[in-house]
Amino acid sequence: MTESKLNPDNLTPPRYRGSLLSAFHNAIRGILIAFKNERNLQVQMVIATVVIFAGIVFELNITEWAIISISISFVIVTEMLNTAIENTLNRISLEEHPLTRNAKDVAAGAVLISCIAAVVIGCQIFIPKILGN
């Protein structure tokens, strides 16, 4: 389908429009594909599991669990968006290009910021508990 034939009020090409159920199925597929193919996501999930286990051991309160949950989700979401951006750029062209480099580096930078924030939050929550304060 050419771009000119797309309805500006609904930019999804007709052949990809589906039910709510198929949208949910596609989203689950996206999550599974990302976790299967992205080593960084697998490492982040291992770290998240350790953090959740530590949260149980140190008996985090409801607010601390909320902050930890948001931090873990933030890292996973930025990593998945980074993967989506990388895939899109690679689909457009595998040729070296400074704009592709910038786009990939900016996306990777977003992941780095989310990881640093998660580490800082983890330290703020767990260090006082480890030190027994």
Ligand SMILES: Nc1ncnc2c1ncn2[C@@H]1O[C@H](COP(=O)(O)OP(=O)(O)OP(=O)(O)O)[C@@H](O)[C@H]1O
């Ligand atoms: N087509 C390209 N043109 C220019 N630079 C590129 C291109 N593809 C990748 N790069 C550079 O190489 C880096 C790594 O890109 P790549 O697509 O291999 O990501 P990756 O190593 O799989 O990253 P991640 O670990 O986040 O999945 C990019 O951040 C960018 O600096």
